[in-house]
Structures are given as structure tokens and as C-alpha cells.
Amino acid sequence: MHDPAALRAKHLARFGTEPAVFVAPGRVNLIGEHTDYAEGFVMPAAIDFATLAGISPRSDGKIVLYAENFSEERTFNATALPAKASKHWSDYPLGVVAILAGEGQRIPGFSLTLWGDVPLASGLSSSASVEVATLLAVTSLIGVNYPGPVVARLCQRAENEFVGANCGIMDQFISANGAENNALLLDCRDLSFKLAPIPPGVALVIANTMVKHSVAGGEYTSRRAQVEEAAAVIARHRPEVRFLRDATLDDLARWGGEMSPNALKRARHVISENLRTVAAADALIHHDLDELGRLMAEAHLSYSRDFEASCVEADAMVALAQGLPGLIGARLTGGGFGGCTINLVEREHAAAFSEELSARYATETGIVPQILICHASSGAHKINQ
Numbered sequence: 501m502h503d504p505a506a507l508r509a510k511h512l513a514r515f516g517t518e519p520a521v522f523v524a525p526g527r528v529n530l531i532g533e534h535t536d537y538a539e540g541f542v543m544p545a546a547i548d549f550a551t552l553a554g555i556s557p558r559s560d561g562k563i564v565l566y567a568e569n570f571s572e573e574r575t576f577n578a579t580a581l582p583a584k585a586s587k588h589w590s591d592y593p594l595g596v597v598a599i600l601a602g603e604g605q606r607i608p609g610f611s612l613t614l615w616g617d618v619p620l621a622s623g624l625s626s627s628a629s630v631e632v633a634t635l636l637a638v639t640s641l642i643g644v645n646y647p648g649p650v651v652a653r654l655c656q657r658a659e660n661e662f663v664g665a666n667c668g669i670m671d672q673f674i675s676a677n678g679a680e681n682n683a684l685l686l687d688c689r690d691l692s693f694k695l696a697p698i699p700p701g702v703a704l705v706i707a708n709t710m711v712k713h714s715v716a717g718g719e720y721t722s723r724r725a726q727v728e729e730a731a732a733v734i735a736r737h738r739p740e741v742r743f744l745r746d747a748t749l750d751d752l753a754r755w756g757g758e759m760s761p762n763a764l765k766r767a768r769h770v771i772s773e774n775l776r777t778v779a780a781a782d783a784l785i786h787h788d789l790d791e792l793g794r795l796m797a798e799a800h801l802s803y804s805r806d807f808e809a810s811c812v813e814a815d816a817m818v819a820l821a822q823g824l825p826g827l828i829g830a831r832l833t834g835g836g837f838g839g840c841t842i843n844l845v846e847r848e849h850a851a852a853f854s855e856e857l858s859a860r861y862a863t864e865t866g867i868v869p870q871i872l873i874c875h876a877s878s879g880a881h882k883i884n885q
């Protein structure tokens with residue numbers, strides 16, 4: 501799958517210098533959707549699809565970015581970086597460089613080769629993996645070593661402030677801090693986390709509906725605004741509530757009538773999702789896979805009905821998985837409005853499950869899905885020669 505030697509060779513052939521190579525994974529979220537920016541809980545795992553970044557210094561003060569996936573090169577001046585995004589793949593590495601410069605880091609000239617196999621616009625955080633791989637590469641060049649949670653914050657800022665997507669911290673955090681064979685129960689308030697081991701007999705089967713998803717799109721932003729509206733209404737009565745993380749279903753029963761009907765539904769999803777996510781980590785830690793599956797099913801319904809972030813295809817993909825041998829739980833993962841479902845499946849059944857799900861989905865929707873059988877991988881790191 502990843503081939504650091506091939507990336508190294510491409511970089512050497514193009515730029516004439518050996519690169520240092522870094523890898524940063526994409527992610528799948530097992531449960532906890534649209535809770536991160538409400539300072540709540542999420543439970544993602546890093547996956548074995550990733551971005552590789554090769555970097556070497558230049559003496560001409562230029563930043564030359566090359567994306568192998570697009571066979572395209574862009575050149576910038578290290579001391580006169582663009583101030584704004586241009587809706588181009590280079591926004592992600594440039595955003596990281598701009599945030600580092602804003603932190604007072606002196607940015608030298610460099611050549612950067614990027615390659616990745618995280619499916620794009622599929623809700624698997626290809627953008628976070630590009631940001632984190634770039635940040636590790638550039639900081640190693642300038643001799644700075646940020647702790648994982650700081651890497652995540654800086655990359656989230658690149659996405660919020662430069663790219664212009666109003667995402668939370670989950671994707672960048674898990675890409676930077678993932679742990680092999682584990683999901684992470686992350687508290688997005690203080691970034692503390694607990695490992696939730698995924699049993700060796702359980703596969704992460706990711707089923708791509710092939711409906712394109714985007715965090716920069718209007719739906720993600722409008723959901724976030726509705727979540728914030730709900731928190732503001734509760735805060736009028738309980739000023740200590742700053743985010744929905746602080747609110748309860750009881751608060752909604754008392755003051756939900758003061759919210760717009762949509763804000764009330766979104767809040768019901770977020771508040772109940774936080775409870776489910778903590779319970780799901782507990783179920784995973786105690787090997788209660790039936791309970792985990794039940795919570796995932798409930799989470800999907802809540803995401804689809806109350807948060808209205810699903811789509812016909814994703815609802816079909818989840819429904820078609822039901823009853824297939826080996827299924828533990830299935831739900832739409834990521835920012836919503838398309839993208840992928842996550843299916844926890846007993847590993848011995850994973851191949852047959854994928855084939856049957858693919859066939860059922862193609863018959864029902866006329867779309868051939870992409871199915872990835874993954875395991876939880878480690879977070880971003882340098883690849884030694």
C-alpha cells in the first residue's frame with residue numbers, strides 16, 4: 501500500500517536530494533459525530549490509508565510543493581506566502597506553513613513531495629492527513645518537536661484559519677496521536693484520552709457510498725451554527741453552559757421550546773451522542789460487542805433523524821449491512837452528507853461481508869461502492885530509511 505521507497509525515489513529524481521519521509525494516517529470515527537466542536541467526546545481510530553510527505557531543504561528560498569496524486573507542482577516564495585486559500589490541494593500544506601510562520605517559526609526554502617491513498621472527499625480525513633504529514637516534515641526541517649496534541653491544534657488552525665473549513669479537532673488529533681490496534685476515547689475539552697483496544701478478531705470495514713462529502717460545504721457549517729444556537733439558549737438559564745458538552749437532556753426538556761425546531765433536534769443528537777460515545781468506549785474496553793453494536797445503531801438513527809446529516813445512500817448502506825454474518829455494528833462515519841459507513845465486523849467474516857454488502861448496495865442504488873478492510877493503525881511518525 502504505502503511505498504516510502506518509491507516516494508523517496510520520486511523526490512530524489514525530481515529535486516536531486518534525498519528526502520526525510522513522514523507518514524500521517526486518515527481516520528475512521530467509530531462513534532461521536534459533531535460532538536468535537538461542542539467540546540464533547542469522540543472515538544476515532546487511525547486507519548492504514550495515509551499521506552506520505554518527503555522533504556528536503558533548498559537554498560533558493562523557494563517552497564516547491566509536488567503532489568504525486570495530481571502530477572502537479574506549485575512554487576512559492578518562503579518569505580511571501582499567499583495570505584489566502586485558492587481552493588487547490590496546495591492550500592493544505594500552505595496553511596500549515598502559514599500557521600507555523602504565524603507562530604514565529606522562520607520558514608526556510610524546501611521541496612515537499614506528497615502522496616496519499618486516503619480516498620478524497622469521503623469523510624476519512626484526507627485533508628487532516630496531508631496537514632499532519634506536512635507539519636511533521638516542516639518542523640523536522642526547522643528542528644522543532646511539538647507534542648502530539650499541539651500538532652493537532654496547529655493543523656486544525658491551518659484548516660480553520662487558512663483553508664476556511666470550520667472543523668473541530670478530531671481528525672487532526674487522531675492522525676497525529678493514533679495508536680495501533682486501538683480506538684481513542686478523546687475528550688475534546690482538554691484533549692485527554694483513553695485507549696479503547698479493538699479486539700484482534702474485529703475488522704474495521706469501511707464502505708464508501710461514493711457520495712462526495714465536504715466539511716467546507718454549507719451543511720456542516722449550518723449544523724454547527726444550530727448546535728451553537730442551542731447552547732446559547734440553555735446558557736441564558738444556566739450561564740455555566742458554554743458548549744453542549746455541559747448540557748443535559750433535562751435542559752432540553754425544560755428550554756428546548758425556546759429554540760428553533762432544528763436547533764432542538766441537533767442538540768438532542770449532540771447531547772445523547774456524548775452519552776453514547778462514553779458508553780461505547782466502556783463497552784469496547786469490557787469486550788461487550790453487543791452493546792457496542794447497539795450504541796452504533798442508535799447513533800446512526802440519531803445522526804440520520806435528529807441531526808439530518810445522512811443521505812439516502814448512507815442509510816441504505818447501513819440498512820443493507822444488517823443481518824450479514826459477522827456484523828457487530830454499522831453507522832455513517834465522519835462529517836456526514838455522504839462519505840463512508842463504518843462496519844465493525846468479525847475478522848473471519850470480513851471478506852465475505854464486504855463482497856455481499858457491495859453486491860447488495862450496487863443492486864439497490866446502481867452505484868458500485870469502494871470497500872476498505874482496515875485495522876487501527878498508529879499515528880503520524882517519521883519513516884526511517
Ligand code: GLA
Pocket residue numbers: 532533534535536537667668669670671715834835836
Ligand atoms: C469532520 C470534522 C470533524 C468532526 C466531524 C464530525 O470530520 O473535520 O472535526 O466535526 O466532521 O464528527
